[in-house]
Amino acid sequence: MDVADLSPAQARARFRGGERVPTAGWCRGWTQANLIAVPSRLRYELLLFAHRNPQACPVLDVGEPGSWSTGLFAGDLRTDLPAYRIYRDGEAVADVGDVVGEWRADLVPFLIGCSFTFERALLAAGVPVRHLELGTNVPMYVTNVPCEPTGSLSGPLVVSMRPVPEELVATAVEVSGRYPLVHGAPVHVGDPAGIGIGDLGRPDYGEAVEVYAGEVPLFWACGVTPQAAIMASGVEYAIGHLPGHMAIMDARDDDYRVI
Amino acid sequence: MDVADLSPAQARARFRGGERVPTAGWCRGWTQANLIAVPSRLRYELLLFAHRNPQACPVLDVGEPGSWSTGLFAGDLRTDLPAYRIYRDGEAVADVGDVVGEWRADLVPFLIGCSFTFERALLAAGVPVRHLELGTNVPMYVTNVPCEPTGSLSGPLVVSMRPVPEELVATAVEVSGRYPLVHGAPVHVGDPAGIGIGDLGRPDYGEAVEVYAGEVPLFWACGVTPQAAIMASGVEYAIGHLPGHMAIMDARDDDYRVI
Incomplete structure (x- = not known):
């Protein structure tokens, strides 16, 4: 099965x-x-x-x-x-x-x-999902974007990354944006350095995937963020x-x- | 001023x-x-x-x-x-x-x-707001709808009511629905008895307003609900x-x- x-x-x-x-x-x-x-x-x-x-x-x-x-x-x-x-x-x-x-x-x-909750919707809209094609874990990265702290908890935003063909970036944003309770639209589109990611080939969690020519890396807020706060705090x-x-x-x- | x-x-x-x-x-x-x-x-x-x-x-x-x-x-x-x-x-x-x-x-x-946050948007969409016309407080009612409890807090949903002309009910729902963080769309449209309100003329908080012929009472979740939970608990x-x-x-x- x-x-x-x-x-x-x-x-x-x-x-x-x-x-x-x-x-x-x-x-x-x-x-x-x-x-x-x-x-x-x-x-x-x-x-x-x-x-x-x-x-x-x-x-x-x-x-x-x-x-x-x-x-x-x-x-x-x-x-x-x-x-x-x-x-x-x-x-x-x-x-x-x-x-x-x-x-x-x-x-x-x-x-x-x-x-993962909106990945089926991405596929249905024609947006390929690389780690699903490969049968691997999604790549996740610790960014340099600080979360809003509370008295005793603080830490960096963690993101997941999916490479998307340029012509489908808007579709991927719109489709994931319909799921605001499971991270919604990307927090960053494009240059990984913009959020402090040095090397896409070395994710902090999960497995790296290749970004093909003509694709843009899209970064979504990730529910591993609380674990990063546990560590940072x-x-x-x-x-x-x-x-x-x-x-x-x-x-x-x-x-x-x-x- | x-x-x-x-x-x-x-x-x-x-x-x-x-x-x-x-x-x-x-x-x-x-x-x-x-x-x-x-x-x-x-x-x-x-x-x-x-x-x-x-x-x-x-x-x-x-x-x-x-x-x-x-x-x-x-x-x-x-x-x-x-x-x-x-x-x-x-x-x-x-x-x-x-x-x-x-x-x-x-x-x-x-x-x-x-x-109150979406009332300006209602007015802009042509939906009259009776208590603003009258310069009075909005009528609020304790319903028979229970909130989802936690260990020590429980209580009934409180609602605010605005009468809306039948032909503008859909507009009022759509416009307020664009403000999900300040109660969003109504929780009930129509017969007050459906949510346990016996007499619109006797609100639990605020002041009564008349529902004119051709109007429907619309009920929105109300932020007085925590106070009702404080009392009930x-x-x-x-x-x-x-x-x-x-x-x-x-x-x-x-x-x-x-x-």
């Missing part, structure tokens, strides 16, 4: 069974989300940080302290993503396949929108997903489309 | 000087907002409640604990609104002209969008504005327009 045809529950069962792969292209039509779980004492700061940086951190759902499922995610957040990244004192200390033993009782899970403990290895939600892409 | 032509700073100075009037029609083109200040221990619950009920509780700005100004409100939140309502243990205990003595050090102020202490007596912000109506 093509992974695009799996239901969220079927995909989650495979990840729970140990499959560790990026989720780009999985479960066509179902929304994917970024996970960031923080100690309860930071839940207000993180929710406010998300509110102040809505394009990078659109909150789709928030769980109760210590819980591992939410209204929009009926699975087990500790096992049902393909891979996780654990942070201590602002450093990524481990990438693991489940976090059952690490899910402290005071962790509050946040599910943050993901640009030296947060004592947090659990995120491994970038590109998303939570597959019980919500439809179309739920986040406007207009 | 017509109050519509005042700047936010000028209007705030008049309120600070003791003028106690509804702000509908004041400071044309400048955004107005609802105030709700809650004890710091409730700030996460309120921000999450707002996130879960975005049409009624669009958060425009949040202040630091104990502060009385924010990035979008350069005045003094304790004195620069025309009137305030103080809550203790879920009951409205006083309506006052300032809250300098009541502004506890742990209060966190939230500024919530207000439907028995919160120990909170300060809101007197409904209709808004915070006039240093932000433009057009800042909240999309499309």
Whole structure:
């Protein structure tokens, strides 16, 4: 069975069974989300940080302290993503396949929108998506654009990149712009140096893709941004997903489309 | 000078000087907002409640604990609104002209969008606004529609009502829908009983207006909803504005327009 045809529950069962792969292209039509779980004492700061940086951190759902499922995610957040990244004192200390033993009782899970949500709409509009063609993870970069801080959280904007043929740039902007709750239109079009990216060939997360002649790199705000803030702010403990290895939600892409 | 032509700073100075009037029609083109200040221990619950009920509780700005100004409100939140309502243990205990003595050090102020923001756009589209014609406060009603609760906050949706000629209902919906961050399109069109309103002539807040023959009552989610939640949830202490007596912000109506 093509992974695009799996239901969220079927995909989650495979990840729970140990499959560790990026989720780009999985479960066509179902929304994917970024996970960031923080100690309860930071839940207000993180929710406010998300509110102040809505394009990078659109909150789709928030769980109760210590819980591992939410209204929009009926699975087990500790096992049902393909891979996780654990942070201590602002450093990524481990990438693991489940976090059952690490899910402290005071962790509050946040599910943050993901640009994979509008990729099907891009394809439908005739915009090619390189990493889907290649079956790889989307390339992501830490920029030099600072997020709006809160009292204790600050950090740089993270972006995902998709190369788009020049004649389709406007289409890609318009189509993704119809999904403001999952990052919306690009935050930057063109020269990577303009947002502090030195080398497209060396992404901070995911895998590099080639930008062909006649193509322009488009950069979208990315839901890995909270993880960058966890690192920049030296947060004592947090659990995120491994970038590109998303939570597959019980919500439809179309739920986040406007207009 | 017509109050519509005042700047936010000028209007705030008049309120600070003791003028106690509804702000509908004041400071044309400048955004107005609802105030709700809650004890710091409730700030996460309120921000999450707002996130879960975005049409009624669009958060425009949040202040630091104990502060009385924010990035979008350069005045003094304790004195620069025309009137305030103080809550203790879920009951409205006083309506006052300032809250300098009541502004506890742990209060966190939230500024919530207000439907006055799109009234100029309604007028520009040829939709009459009855309470502006009359120079009165907009009528507001507590409905039987429950908000999405959080752990400790729950309560009914509050709505504002404007009667609109039948042939302009679609226009009013479309125009207000372009302002999703200040309540957007109506939540209900037509029979007040459908959302539990027994008598349009007896609003819970503001002043009644007549619905003429050939007009339909349109109901918009209202930023007084957090105050209804404070009451329904028995919160120990909170300060809101007197409904209709808004915070006039240093932000433009057009800042909240999309499309």
